Amino acid sequence: MTGGGALDAPVHEPPTTKEGWAAFVGQQPSRVELLPPAGLAALDAAGRDAYEQARLAHHARLIVVATPDGRPDRQDWPPVDGAQQRHRHRSRGLVVTGDSGTGKSTAIKQLGKHHELLARRRRAAGGPFLPVVYVTVPPAATPKVLAAEFARFLGLPLPPNLNQVNITNAVCDVLCRLGTDLVLVDEIHNLNLATRGGAESSDQFA
Numbered sequence: 155m156t157g158g159g160a161l162d163a164p165v166h167e168p169p170t171t172k173e174g175w176a177a178f179v180g181q182q183p184s185r186v187e188l189l190p191p192a193g194l195a196a197l198d199a200a201g202r203d204a205y206e207q208a209r210l211a212h213h214a215r216l217i218v219v220a221t222p223d224g225r226p227d228r229q230d231w232p233p234v235d236g237a238q239q240r241h242r243h244r245s246r247g248l249v250v251t252g253d254s255g256t257g258k259s260t261a262i263k264q265l266g267k268h269h270e271l272l273a274r275r276r277r278a279a280g281g282p283f284l285p286v287v288y289v290t291v292p293p294a295a296t297p298k299v300l301a302a303e304f305a306r307f308l309g310l311p312l313p314p315n316l317n318q319v320n321i322t323n324a325v326c327d328v329l330c331r332l333g334t335d336l337v338l339v340d341e342i343h344n345l346n347l348a349t350r351g352g353a354e355s356s357d358q359f360a
């Protein structure tokens with residue numbers, strides 16, 4: 155087999171951890187070079203098997219189509235470039251809505267990937283840097299559960315005696331130190347504003 159580029163190792167960590175998110179951001183579309191009949195005929199059984207496996211893996215990895223909804227330069231996305239500087243002292247939010255399966259998660263993750271790649275390219279300083287955080291809201295999330303999701307993304311240890319305020323403070327402290335300026339919260343409909351826990355969780359984003 156002659157590959158146009160090695161396939162990335164499969165990503166096992168979910169994007170809701172910093173390791174999984176980094177793997178997602180680093181993912182490149184795979185490429186497989188099709189062999190002409192003579193090249194195929196020249197392969198032994200093991201080579202043919204490896205070639206077929208790589209070809210199947212390539213086709214199983216669906217690409218993300220650059221639809222207008224997912225374009226990172228849309229005017230209604232929050233500023234993710236130099237314009238961010240003008241708003242650095244206040245946070246801005248954007249809610250993405252749509253029917254089930256219409257590509258909301260895909261679009262916000264593409265936005266996050268675009269922002270992270272741009273932020274890393276522009277960063278002059280060294281040291282730890284985590285421009286984007288991606289969490290999903292579990293069903294019926296309380297403020298503590300939500301804070302724990304952020305801690306889980308960051309890999310912060312969660313001793314059982316930590317209360318919600320401790321976790322939230324630790325998370326905010328780490329996010330500030332790591333220069334995070336884009337927080338993606340998926341499945342936010344799981345916050346039920348009719349319950350006290352849901353309303354308090356919602357307040358946490360303020």
Ligand SMILES: Nc1ncnc2c1ncn2[C@@H]1O[C@H](COP(=O)(O)OP(=O)(O)OP(=O)(O)O)[C@@H](O)[C@H]1O
Nearest residue numbers: 217218219220221253254255256257258259260261
């Ligand atoms: N731009 C795209 N290119 C290729 N596939 C896409 C694109 N957008 C969405 N999909 C695919 O469509 C499916 C649904 O997308 P996604 O999970 O982002 O939708 P969603 O709106 O977040 O759904 P839900 O409401 O269930 O959370 C997924 O398999 C995803 O890979």
Ligand SMILES: [Mg+2]
Nearest residue numbers: 258259340341
């Ligand atoms: Mg989704």
